[in-house]
Amino acid sequence: MSSELIDLRRRETAALLSTDAARAALALHGTPLLLLSPERVRRQYRRLRAALPFVLFHYAVKALADDAVIAALAGDGCCFDVATGEELAIVRRHGIDSDRVIHTHPIKKPTEIEEALAQGVRTFVIDNETELAKFEGAPADVRLLVRLAYRSPHAKSDLSTKFGVGPVEAGRLVGIARARGIHVAGFSFHVGSQLDDPDRFADAVTETLALMHALECEHGVRFTVLDIGGGFPAAYDAPVASIEVLGARLRPVLEPHAHRLEIIAEPGRILVAECMTLVTSVVGIAERGDGRWYYLDDGVYGSYSNVVAEDVHPLVFAVRELLGADTDAHRWSTVAGPTCDSTDVVAREAMLPDLAVGDLVASPVMGAYTAVTASRFNGRTLTPIAVVGFGMPHPAVAVDPVRERVDALA
Ligand SMILES: Cc1ncc(COP(=O)(O)O)c(C=O)c1O
Numbered sequence: 001m002s003s004e005l006i007d008l009r010r011r012e013t014a015a016l017l018s019t020d021a022a023r024a025a026l027a028l029h030g031t032p033l034l035l036l037s038p039e040r041v042r043r044q045y046r047r048l049r050a051a052l053p054f055v056l057f058h059y060a061v062k063a064l065a066d067d068a069v070i071a072a073l074a075g076d077g078c079c080f081d082v083a084t085g086e087e088l089a090i091v092r093r094h095g096i097d098s099d100r101v102i103h104t105h106p107i108k109k110p111t112e113i114e115e116a117l118a119q120g121v122r123t124f125v126i127d128n129e130t131e132l133a134k135f136e137g138a139p140a141d142v143r144l145l146v147r148l149a150y151r152s153p154h155a156k157s158d159l160s161t162k163f164g165v166g167p168v169e170a171g172r173l174v175g176i177a178r179a180r181g182i183h184v185a186g187f188s189f190h191v192g193s194q195l196d197d198p199d200r201f202a203d204a205v206t207e208t209l210a211l212m213h214a215l216e217c218e219h220g221v222r223f224t225v226l227d228i229g230g231g232f233p234a235a236y237d238a239p240v241a242s243i244e245v246l247g248a249r250l251r252p253v254l255e256p257h258a259h260r261l262e263i264i265a266e267p268g269r270i271l272v273a274e275c276m277t278l279v280t281s282v283v284g285i286a287e288r289g290d291g292r293w294y295y296l297d298d299g300v301y302g303s304y305s306n307v308v309a310e311d312v313h314p315l316v317f318a319v320r321e322l323l324g325a326d327t328d329a330h331r332w333s334t335v336a337g338p339t340c341d342s343t344d345v346v347a348r349e350a351m352l353p354d355l356a357v358g359d360l361v362a363s364p365v366m367g368a369y370t371a372v373t374a375s376r377f378n379g380r381t382l383t384p385i386a387v388v389g390f391g392m393p394h395p396a397v398a399v400d401p402v403r404e405r406v407d408a409l410a
Contacts, residue, residue, distance in 0.1 A: 002237075002239050004239075005237070006315060009317075009364045009365065010322060013277055013362050014322040014324075016035060016037070017279070017322060017362060018323065019388060021388035021389060022035050022386075022388050025388060026279060026360075028386075029384055029386065031279050031280050031298075032279065032280045032281070032297050032303065032383040033278075033279050033383065033384055033385075034277070034278050034279075034303060034370070034371060034383050034385045034386070035276065035278075035279065035385075035386055036068055036276045036367070036387050037276075037387075038068045038071070038275065038387060040274050040275040041069050041073060041275045042072050042073070042076055044270060044271045044272075044275075045057065045059075045072075045073055045076055045271055047244070048243055048247075048270070048271070050247075051246070051247025052250060052251060052254070052265070054263060055228075055263050056079055056262060056263065056264050056265070057264075057265050057267060058079040058080055058100075058101075058264055058265065059078050059079070059081065059267065059268065060081045060083075060104075060230050060267060060268030061091060061268075062083050062087065062268060063268030063273075063367075063368045064272040064275075064276070064368060064370075064371060064372055065086075065372055066385060067093075067094070068385075068387040069271075069275065070090065070091060071094060073271070074094050074096050079101065080096060080102075081104050081230075081266040081268075082101060083103070083104060083105040084105065085112045085115050085116065088101065088103070088116055088121065098122070099122070102121070102123040102124070102227075102264065102266075103116050103121050103123065103124045104125040104145075104147075104227070106126060106127040106128070106147045106163045107131060107163075108124070113135070117138060117139065117142070122139070122142050123142075123185075123225070124143075124144055125144070125145045125227075126145075127147040127165050127173075128165070129173065129176060132173060132176060132177055132180075132182060135182050136180055136181075136182060142182075143183050143185035143186075143224075143225065144183060144185065145186050146165065146173050146174065146184055146186075146187050147163055147164045147165065147190075148164050148165060148166070148187055148189040148204075148208060149163065149164025150191055150204045150207070163190075164190075167214075170187065170211065171214075171218065174219060175219065178219060185223060186212070186225030186227065186261070187208050187211070187212060187223070188227030188229060188264075189204055189208060189228065190229035190230055190231060191204050191228075191229060191231040193230065193268075193269060194233045194234065194269060194310065195231045195233060196233045196241055198241050198246050201231065201246065201249065202249050202250055202253050204228070205228060205250060205253045205254060206253055208226060209226070209253075209257060223261070224260075224262055225261065225262045225263075226254075226257065226262070226263050227263075228250075228254070228266075229265065230266045231267075232246060232267050232270035233269070233270070234273035234274065235365070236273075236312055236313060236315070243270065268368060268369075269369065272367035272368050273366075273367050274364070274365055274367060275367040276367035276370065278298060278362065279360055279361070279362050280298045280360070280361050280362075280363075281297050281360055282295070282355050282360075283296065283297050283338060285357065288334075290334065291333060292333045292334070293333065293336055294335050294336070294352070294361070295337070295338060296337060296346065298337060298338070298383055299336065299338055299339055300344050300346060301337060301341070301344060301374070301375050301378065301380070302337065302338075302375070302380060303371055303374055303383045304337060304346045304370070305370060305373040305374050305375070306366075306370050307345075307346055308343065309369065309373055310369055313347065314346060314347060314363040315363055315364055315365070316346065316350045316363055318353050318360075318361060319359070319360035320353070320359060321353055329353070329354070330352060330353050331351070331354070332349050332350070333352045334347070334348055334349075334350070335350050335352075338380070339380070371383065
């Protein structure tokens, strides 16, 4: 943990919870509640663009498939990366042209490909012969990217164990595609999610460029696309390489090729991790053999799904304390979710003041892979999302009954 980062998160969370919009949303909906700031999404996107201005960023919708996020990014000119027909539908609902959308799931239902093609999507990813065959007879302007695998044991999610091929198999797929008249335009990879290793990222780019060059010579073709995937890390409870540091490491490797290659990235987490703050209430307190336990009204089967799936260590702040109230002595506490399941533990060693039932607790950096991976275990409903904008005086509330999603401020 880094006390400087945690102090920053404390101040940011206190500032958010002091806004009229956050207060209004909490008064209206109670807890649990996710507060979403589209401005923070825009800020991250602008930082990415400034760091790598020649890269075409496609937001990986899977990280947080929320209308406010899509609208904020679309308004700033961002493109989109979808993994399913459902994600494509969400993006298309915003009137986004299909030439701003790529489909990067290496395994797709044939009907999903047909539907995406009918919608005008033209860039797809494959990593095996069966998937390649699904594109025989596809429109001539369809372009495929072959997904490469780079082992990333230090990433929180090493995606190379499930998807991607090595250089030999990649070359074989290019050969088969050429023989069948299918257009392979280039290559994609994903270095692994939450990978705090700029050198590993840069090495993956260098290795891919070398492979592209070798295959161009071997097959007498010219590739036009390099997709460097996602993976940019978010600072949860410890600092990580910033967008600027990663950009500075990648820029010299990528920029010399920008005049001849379309360079794509698919960032998810880095764009949305910081845009949501979860506010919960204490619903129960127990003294156990290992100390005090607080039970919250959201847990790992809900918005804290990132704890189990991604080993995220969420920060847990007592709101009373954040807002300046005097608090008693602190103690190490265990923070658990509301379900009847023993794995539903959010934090094992949280330093908290004494809390009472009904007290609010807040966790920042809860935007990525949280709401989208939450379940309805124990019959619980999904935590609503309230869109808040700093400095805006009154909420205009609209409830979407499907998602129980709430716009406190447009
Ligand atoms: C194909 C693909 N692209 C992009 C992403 C987004 O990755 P991240 O959130 O690490 O930036 C993922 C995440 O799993 C992915 O599978």
